[in-house]
Amino acid sequence: MLFRGINSIKSxxxxxxxxxxxxxxxxxxxxxxxxxxxxxxxxxxxxxKELFKDLNSMQQASSVQLFADYxxxxxxxxxxxxxxxxxxxxxxxSSVPIGYNHPQLLNVFKDEQNLKALVNRxxxxxxxxxxxxxxxxxxxxxxxxxGLDNIATMMCGSCSNxxxxxxxxxxxxxxxxxxxxxxxxxxxxxxMLNQAPGSPNLSILSFEGSFHxxxxxxxxxxxxxxIHKLDCPAFDWPVAPFPRYKYPLxxxxxxxxxxxxxxxxxxxxxxDKYEKKNNPVAGVIVEPIQSEGGDHEASPAFxxxxxxxxxxxxxxxxxxEVQTGCxxxxxxxxxxxxxxxxxPDVVTFSKKMLTGGFYFKSEFKxxxxxxxxxxxMGDPSKLILLEQVLKVIKQNNLIENANKTGQxxxxxxxxxxxxxxxxxxxxxxxxxxxxxxxxxxxxxDKILSNLRQNGVIGGGCGEMAIRLRPALVFQQxxxxxxxxxxxxxxxxI
Amino acid sequence: MLFRGINSIKSxxxxxxxxxxxxxxxxxxxxxxxxxxxxxxxxxxxxxKELFKDLNSMQQASSVQLFADYxxxxxxxxxxxxxxxxxxxxxxxSSVPIGYNHPQLLNVFKDEQNLKALVNRxxxxxxxxxxxxxxxxxxxxxxxxxGLDNIATMMCGSCSNxxxxxxxxxxxxxxxxxxxxxxxxxxxxxxMLNQAPGSPNLSILSFEGSFHxxxxxxxxxxxxxxIHKLDCPAFDWPVAPFPRYKYPLxxxxxxxxxxxxxxxxxxxxxxDKYEKKNNPVAGVIVEPIQSEGGDHEASPAFxxxxxxxxxxxxxxxxxxEVQTGCxxxxxxxxxxxxxxxxxPDVVTFSKKMLTGGFYFKSEFKxxxxxxxxxxxMGDPSKLILLEQVLKVIKQNNLIENANKTGQxxxxxxxxxxxxxxxxxxxxxxxxxxxxxxxxxxxxxDKILSNLRQNGVIGGGCGEMAIRLRPALVFQQxxxxxxxxxxxxxxxxI
Numbered sequence: 001m002l003f004r005g006i007n008s009i010k011s012x013x014x015x016x017x018x019x020x021x022x023x024x025x026x027x028x029x030x031x032x033x034x035x036x037x038x039x040x041x042x043x044x045x046x047x048x049k050e051l052f053k054d055l056n057s058m059q060q061a062s063s064v065q066l067f068a069d070y071x072x073x074x075x076x077x078x079x080x081x082x083x084x085x086x087x088x089x090x091x092x093x094s095s096v097p098i099g100y101n102h103p104q105l106l107n108v109f110k111d112e113q114n115l116k117a118l119v120n121r122x123x124x125x126x127x128x129x130x131x132x133x134x135x136x137x138x139x140x141x142x143x144x145x146x147g148l149d150n151i152a153t154m155m156c157g158s159c160s161n162x163x164x165x166x167x168x169x170x171x172x173x174x175x176x177x178x179x180x181x182x183x184x185x186x187x188x189x190x191x192m193l194n195q196a197p198g199s200p201n202l203s204i205l206s207f208e209g210s211f212h213x214x215x216x217x218x219x220x221x222x223x224x225x226x227i228h229k230l231d232c233p234a235f236d237w238p239v240a241p242f243p244r245y246k247y248p249l250x251x252x253x254x255x256x257x258x259x260x261x262x263x264x265x266x267x268x269x270x271x272d273k274y275e276k277k278n279n280p281v282a283g284v285i286v287e288p289i290q291s292e293g294g295d296h297e298a299s300p301a302f303x304x305x306x307x308x309x310x311x312x313x314x315x316x317x318x319x320x321e322v323q324t325g326c327x328x329x330x331x332x333x334x335x336x337x338x339x340x341x342x343x344p345d346v347v348t349f350s351k352k353m354l355t356g357g358f359y360f361k362s363e364f365k366x367x368x369x370x371x372x373x374x375x376x377m378g379d380p381s382k383l384i385l386l387e388q389v390l391k392v393i394k395q396n397n398l399i400e401n402a403n404k405t406g407q408x409x410x411x412x413x414x415x416x417x418x419x420x421x422x423x424x425x426x427x428x429x430x431x432x433x434x435x436x437x438x439x440x441x442x443x444x445d446k447i448l449s450n451l452r453q454n455g456v457i458g459g460g461c462g463e464m465a466i467r468l469r470p471a472l473v474f475q476q477x478x479x480x481x482x483x484x485x486x487x488x489x490x491x492x493i
Numbered sequence: 494m495l496f497r498g499i500n501s502i503k504s505x506x507x508x509x510x511x512x513x514x515x516x517x518x519x520x521x522x523x524x525x526x527x528x529x530x531x532x533x534x535x536x537x538x539x540x541x542k543e544l545f546k547d548l549n550s551m552q553q554a555s556s557v558q559l560f561a562d563y564x565x566x567x568x569x570x571x572x573x574x575x576x577x578x579x580x581x582x583x584x585x586x587s588s589v590p591i592g593y594n595h596p597q598l599l600n601v602f603k604d605e606q607n608l609k610a611l612v613n614r615x616x617x618x619x620x621x622x623x624x625x626x627x628x629x630x631x632x633x634x635x636x637x638x639x640g641l642d643n644i645a646t647m648m649c650g651s652c653s654n655x656x657x658x659x660x661x662x663x664x665x666x667x668x669x670x671x672x673x674x675x676x677x678x679x680x681x682x683x684x685m686l687n688q689a690p691g692s693p694n695l696s697i698l699s700f701e702g703s704f705h706x707x708x709x710x711x712x713x714x715x716x717x718x719x720i721h722k723l724d725c726p727a728f729d730w731p732v733a734p735f736p737r738y739k740y741p742l743x744x745x746x747x748x749x750x751x752x753x754x755x756x757x758x759x760x761x762x763x764x765d766k767y768e769k770k771n772n773p774v775a776g777v778i779v780e781p782i783q784s785e786g787g788d789h790e791a792s793p794a795f796x797x798x799x800x801x802x803x804x805x806x807x808x809x810x811x812x813x814e815v816q817t818g819c820x821x822x823x824x825x826x827x828x829x830x831x832x833x834x835x836x837p838d839v840v841t842f843s844k845k846m847l848t849g850g851f852y853f854k855s856e857f858k859x860x861x862x863x864x865x866x867x868x869x870m871g872d873p874s875k876l877i878l879l880e881q882v883l884k885v886i887k888q889n890n891l892i893e894n895a896n897k898t899g900q901x902x903x904x905x906x907x908x909x910x911x912x913x914x915x916x917x918x919x920x921x922x923x924x925x926x927x928x929x930x931x932x933x934x935x936x937x938d939k940i941l942s943n944l945r946q947n948g949v950i951g952g953g954c955g956e957m958a959i960r961l962r963p964a965l966v967f968q969q970x971x972x973x974x975x976x977x978x979x980x981x982x983x984x985x986i
Contacts, residue, residue: 047623051621051623051625051626054626054627055621055625055626055629058626058629058630058634058642058643058644059643059644059645059858060858060859060860060861060862060864060865061618061862062861062862063618063619063862063863063866064618064619064620064621065619065620066620067620067621067622067623067625068615068620068621068622068623069622069623070609070610070613070615070622071606071609073613078620081623092614092615092616092619092620092868093616093619093868095614095616095868095869096613096614100613101609101612101613102612105612106608106609106612108612109602109608109611113564115599115602116563116564116594116599117563118602118611119594119595119598119599119601119878120563120566120589120593120594121585121588121589121847122561122563122585123585123586123588125554125556125557126556126557126558126559126585126586127557127558127559127560127561127571127585128544128548128557128560128561129560129561129562129563130540130544130560130561130562130574132544132548132560133544133547133548133551134547136548136551137551141551149551150551150552151551151552152552155648155649155652156648156652156867156868156869157867157868158652158708158867159648159649159651159652159708162708162709163708165709166707166724166725169724169725169726170724172724173724183719183723187719187723188719188723189719191719191722191723191725191727192716192719192722192732193732194713194722194727194728194729194730194732195727198719198722198723198724199722199723199725199726199727200724200726201726202724202726203726213867214659214866214867215651215652215655215656215708215709215710215711216655216658216708216709216710216711216713216728217708217709217710218708218709220687220709223685226676226680226681226682226684226685226691227861227863227864228863228864229684229685229687229691229692230676230680230681230684230691230692230864231659231662231663231665231666231691231693231695231864232659232662232684232692232695233662233692233693233694233695233696233728234684234687234688234692235687235709235726235728236687237687239685239686239687350868351868354614365552365553366553367553368553368555368720369553369554369555369556370556370720370721371553371720371721371723371724372553373556373707374649374650374651374706374707375585375586375588375649375650375843375844376588376649381874385612
């Protein structure tokens with residue numbers, strides 16, 4: 001029965017309805033969700049088109065693909081305004097951790113104390129709730145990357161990176177002052193004019209193809225696509241090449257190791273160059289897998305080499321796990337794959353973590369108050385939700401599930417690569433955090449559009465890649481449906 | 494009975510308890526809240542101190558004043574971890590619109606559909622819910638400043654300003670291209686290197702004493718205090734003087750008008766200067782009342798003159814209503830006081846609005862998708878809360894209340910100014926958005942500390958000012974308590 005989940009939800013909208021009481025976690029979600037996609041209109045359908053006009057009259061809405069019915073969406077299935085049912089392999093730009101309408105999330109705010117935390121949003125930097133330190137420990141610190149025992153909460157990926165940069169810059173300047181935390185009168189007066197030495201020349205090195213956000217600091221380090229950057233002033237910050245591997249990896253080991261070496265040499269050279277031009281590199285930011293820029297991966301050896309360079313040059317290493325974090329790679333944090341000899345200095349997160357923020361080493365704790373600060377400093381209600389998400393992940397071994405499902409997906413994609421060599425190549429990734437290249441942008445967009453018409457929401461990235469970003473509750477059966485529909489779609493192209 | 498509110502809440506923590514059902518909006522809040530402050534320990538008390546140690550072991554927590562008991566806080570009263578009860582005249586840096594634990598907010602997520610909107614957070618720029626356009630209309634557009642018929646939702650004040658700057662810069666560059674929306678190959682390639690013409694020299698003019706946030710773009714326009722800016726690179730953006738009036742206003746009309754003129758002349762000169770040095774001013778950002786920087790106000794004539802200059806020079810006028818917006822000034826938007834001949838180009842908001850965002854004129858709609866964009870683009874659950882806040886404001890005439898209560902407060906402050914001329918001067922502001930200067934920073938901090946010990950949470954701003962930022966449910970009786978305790982405190986100094 002195709003719509004059993006959706007129909008049963010539809011009829012139960014009041015609080016103490018059976019649908020709420022009957023939920024028993026993941027098993028129930030998987031039982032309640034539709035058995036497969038069902039598209040009844042051309043996509044986008046008439047209702048989505050009508051709503052688009054409405055929204056576009058109030059804002060630039062051209063990026064909108066579909067209007068959703070979140071009341072009816074369930075588990076891995078996204079239902080749109082026209083009643084079309086899609087298997088969701090993009091999950092709100094990779095930001096839905098355990099699927100739609102998970103009962104443990106729906107139940108959270110039936111607890112009066114959680115509800116009050118939601119309604120009475122504090123200025124966390126001034127008047128945190130009495131349970132806040134414990135909440136940070138129980139939730140965020142319980143999954144902290146090894147060696148990072150400090151935490152700052154933020155609201156989104158961009159502001160997490162922006163504040164990570166500031167943290168790193170304060171650390172760097174304190175080092176330059178020989179550990180002194182006082183400022184000179186010249187620094188104090190010049191910063192008010194946006195001039196050095198108070199507003200110093202300091203840079204963040206990022207990589208070609210990287211994406212770190214769209215606010216001015218984050219944007220100065222984003223290097224994925226011109227459309228993000230055009231017309232916006234940017235800091236003179238350096239960019240280095242990120243490895244571009246040949247696939248399959250096991251056939252190009254020598255070439256790819258050479259590629260690592262080429263990129264690392266340039267990183268070292270550029271840091272020296274910016275030191276000489278008096279705009280030193282306070283920090284290097286890198287994604288474990290470049291996501292928005294095209295799902296470019298790099299080897300553990302590359303990241304080990306990068307950390308070594310950072311340590312030699314005195315630059316902080318910031319790992320941006322905004323998209324890779326919270327399990328989809330098959331580890332909680334994707335950088336765990338790299339076996340770094342020592343922890344990275346800062347790890348930023350958002351998306352599946354529901355709250356933004358960053359972990360950092362104690363030595364990066366800013367020496368003064370009010371410098372990494374804003375009114376809200378995060379949102380306790382998101383931590384309350386994350387607490388449940390982490391419970392569900394643990395109870396259901398969802399990180400292991402990402403590995404298992406990912407293996408099914410990867411094997412399937414490798415088969416399709418053989419079957420459609422002109423359309424699919426360079427299958428890559430870890431866990432369910434997978435992708436493949438198509439032949440060019442036009443073909444990629446056509447595949448995505450047909451996929452959607454056939455019942456699967458997928459995401460593009462880079463110039464010609466398709467990325468898989470399912471929720472952590474994506475099972476082998478969903479992988480098989482995804483692969484079947486992808487195969488059907490590739491045949492149509 | 495002092496603790497009637499708090500005790501009755503404490504004993505009722507389950508969902509369908511009388512406390513929930515008995516609520517009848519504002520009247521009930523005012524009945525349930527304590528009758529006056531009650532401080533039983535030295536402040537901060539032992540529990541707050543203990544929790545501080547805990548939090549400070551994980552992050553730089555020196556800005557924390559008190560740990561709160563949000564379960565027990567009610568209406569205008571903030572209860573801390575030690576059971577101390579304070580009248581709250583700062584309200585989480587001015588971000589609590591209708592007091593703590595308002596029943597209409599506590600009830601919102603008992604509606605299953607609202608709960609689902611909370612749990613299934615969409616990427617609003619790609620897959621908004623089918624009710625989203627209507628929600629924008631019913632909630633945000635229902636209070637849009639006249640003439641601004643476009644809206645972008647964001648997450649906080651800083652990112653609202655950052656994205657307002659980007660919007661204004663895209664508009665400015667499109668003008669420079671003679672309305673063409675295509676980019677040259679040189680623009681496309683240069684922006685990827687953070688270089689002009691793709692990443693052009695464009696600036697935002699702000700004012701001495703202004704506060705617009707702490708991310709790198711916002712921070713480049715913030716000019717209130719060195720501590721926000723030190724060690725962070727900043728753009729070469731211009732700063733102009735903001736009027737510094739003599740008080741009482743009616744005795745210094747000529748001098749203050751001269752001050753307006755002096756500042757406006759400099760604005761015009763600086764815009765010309767930056768045009769000549771090839772870093773044109775795309776936009777001017779200004780607070781209706783400079784808040785964090787010291788509650789400096791300016792006359793309607795100043796703002797009218799500023800708009801005229803912006804129009805003549807071709808720069809956009811951005812009004813930052815992050816702190817002034819949503820009623821505390823005695824109007825929904827403080828800039829309504831200025832009788833501007835035409836609407837400002839962009840108005841940004843956050844704090845009491847619970848969601849960040851900005852209103853803008855149609856001509857500022859970015860010509861392409863994905864340029865004012867991020868993963869979440871706001872948060873529907875905050876709009877659902879704001880919808881109730883706006884209802885409560887309307888039902889209870891809370892904007893009119895801000896005027897009435899504000900008048901009581903202002904009259905009282907003016908009396909205290911006469912009684913304590915060495916401690917209180919320059920009483921100023923609109924509605925309950927009021928402030929006064931003390932004699933210096935040390936005295937100001939001492940007053941705030943004693944105020945707190947005497948049962949009132951207040952906020953400082955600028956070098957020596959104390960700002961009043963009560964919730965919109967602050968009544969005449971609260972004003973009287975505030976004034977009594979302030980008087981007692983001033984006597985102690």
